[in-house]
Amino acid sequence: MAGQGDRELTGDGAGPVFTLATGPSGTTTPATLAALAQPVLHHTDPAFRALYARTVELLRAAFGTGQDPVILQGEAVLGLEAAAASAIAPGEVVLNLVSGVFGRAFGRLARRYAGEVIEIEAGYDSAVPAAAVRDALAARPDIGIVSVVHCETPSGTMNDLDAIAAELAGYDALLLVDAVSSFGGARCDFDGWPADVAVVAPQKCLGGPPGLSLLHVSDDAWRHIEANPHAPRGSVLSVLEWRDAHLPGRSFPFTPSVSEVYALHSCLEQYLAEGPDTVRARHRAAARAARAGAVALGLKLWAADESICSDTVTALAMPDGVDEAKVRAVARAESRVMLAGGQGELAGRVLQIGHMGPAAYPLSPVIALVALGSALRKVGAAADIGGAVEAALAAGSAE
Numbered sequence: 316m317a318g319q320g321d322r323e324l325t326g327d328g329a330g331p332v333f334t335l336a337t338g339p340s341g342t343t344t345p346a347t348l349a350a351l352a353q354p355v356l357h358h359t360d361p362a363f364r365a366l367y368a369r370t371v372e373l374l375r376a377a378f379g380t381g382q383d384p385v386i387l388q389g390e391a392v393l394g395l396e397a398a399a400a401s402a403i404a405p406g407e408v409v410l411n412l413v414s415g416v417f418g419r420a421f422g423r424l425a426r427r428y429a430g431e432v433i434e435i436e437a438g439y440d441s442a443v444p445a446a447a448v449r450d451a452l453a454a455r456p457d458i459g460i461v462s463v464v465h466c467e468t469p470s471g472t473m474n475d476l477d478a479i480a481a482e483l484a485g486y487d488a489l490l491l492v493d494a495v496s497s498f499g500g501a502r503c504d505f506d507g508w509p510a511d512v513a514v515v516a517p518q519k520c521l522g523g524p525p526g527l528s529l530l531h532v533s534d535d536a537w538r539h540i541e542a543n544p545h546a547p548r549g550s551v552l553s554v555l556e557w558r559d560a561h562l563p564g565r566s567f568p569f570t571p572s573v574s575e576v577y578a579l580h581s582c583l584e585q586y587l588a589e590g591p592d593t594v595r596a597r598h599r600a601a602a603r604a605a606r607a608g609a610v611a612l613g614l615k616l617w618a619a620d621e622s623i624c625s626d627t628v629t630a631l632a633m634p635d636g637v638d639e640a641k642v643r644a645v646a647r648a649e650s651r652v653m654l655a656g657g658q659g660e661l662a663g664r665v666l667q668i669g670h671m672g673p674a675a676y677p678l679s680p681v682i683a684l685v686a687l688g689s690a691l692r693k694v695g696a697a698a699d700i701g702g703a704v705e706a707a708l709a710a711g712s713a714e
């Protein structure tokens with residue numbers, strides 16, 4: 316899965332052979348790499364304008380909505396900041412749901428724009444109960460925005476958007492969803508929930524490079540943003556100005572990231588050709604393999620309940636006295652396998668195996684588990700590597 320350029324990239328031939336992290340998901344396909352290597356056209360070139368318009372069309376098909384999506388030219392955190400700056404009007408009351416590192420971070424962002432941020436906090440190994448959202452909305456009908464992270468990547472947990480979104484029915488509040496690490500690997504129903512603003516990125520389950528933010532914006536959200544005098548205008552954060560940039564006769568407010576758009580176009584073609592259901596099924600199979608294998612290896616899933624575990628990433632609690640950063644460093648050095656960890660409040664304690672995009676096949680976690688088991692032994696912990704391989708293979712092929 317390593318690119319041929321690893322030797323050149325690292326200069327010492329010591330690049331990772333397998334990147335099984337939480338995005339960039341590493342295993343960029345030959346088609347995506349070929350797209351990145353295309354000549355960089357001028358952004359007003361008709362050929363680029365046509366490619367950009369096709370990319371927006373493919374993205375709408377991938378989102379499965381009736382809305383034209385918006386592409387912003389910056390990694391997903393820029394998209395989240397743009398969503399907050401645009402949708403949170405002065406004086407707005409925001410209900411932010413926190414069940415992990417990214418939910419916590421969004422609260423900090425929201426406080427910059429909101430009149431008041433109310434938070435519902437669940438343990439970082441848990442999901443936010445929909446009933447708590449119901450109670451909060453009933454207690455504070457002035458809540459204008461509800462923000463939630465679909466997949467809390469460092470925790471490997473999912474919030475139940477079907478249940479949470481249903482609680483907003485009958486209220487005017489807009490729903491803001493960070494679907495960065497779920498979209499493409501887990502079901503996202505932006506129109507059905509509905510999500511008013513959803514932020515997605517290419518570098519997770521779509522298997523692209525980081526560098527763009529992909530936004531779904533509902534009609535209600537557009538009205539709200541247009542009416543917000545503080546929504547960014549004349550700014551890279553301006554969803555209003557990037558909104559119709561793909562339409563004939565329009566122009567780009569700034570130069571788009573041409574090569575990233577090529578890569579996104581290719582990733583979306585691959586995703587749609589394979590079919591979202593097929594892609595999700597192999598994420599599910601990879602997740603089953605990762606969880607069963609990790610338990611057989613002797614580790615505990617970080618999530619309090621397996622039913623909230625994500626199909627896109629598996630978070631594992633380290634045994635007492637074992638530092639995940641040390642384990643990852645050993646896995647990277649000895650096995651040349653790149654795992655994820657070290658995020659926010661979970662740093663040192665929780666490590667993640669990413670199974671996203673082109674890495675979401677049942678055999679990928681097997682590789683991660685062998686590297687992880689070898690590293691655990693190196694640091695003096697026990698690991699049943701053979702048992703983990705057997706369990707992962709069995710779980711990966713069962714449905």
Ligand SMILES: *Cc1c(COP(=O)(O)O)cnc(C)c1O
Pocket residue numbers: 337338390391392417464466467468493494495496
């Ligand atoms: C990856 C990710 C982002 C983007 O954040 P980075 O810190 O730049 O990786 C945002 N939200 C979630 C849930 C993510 O997994």
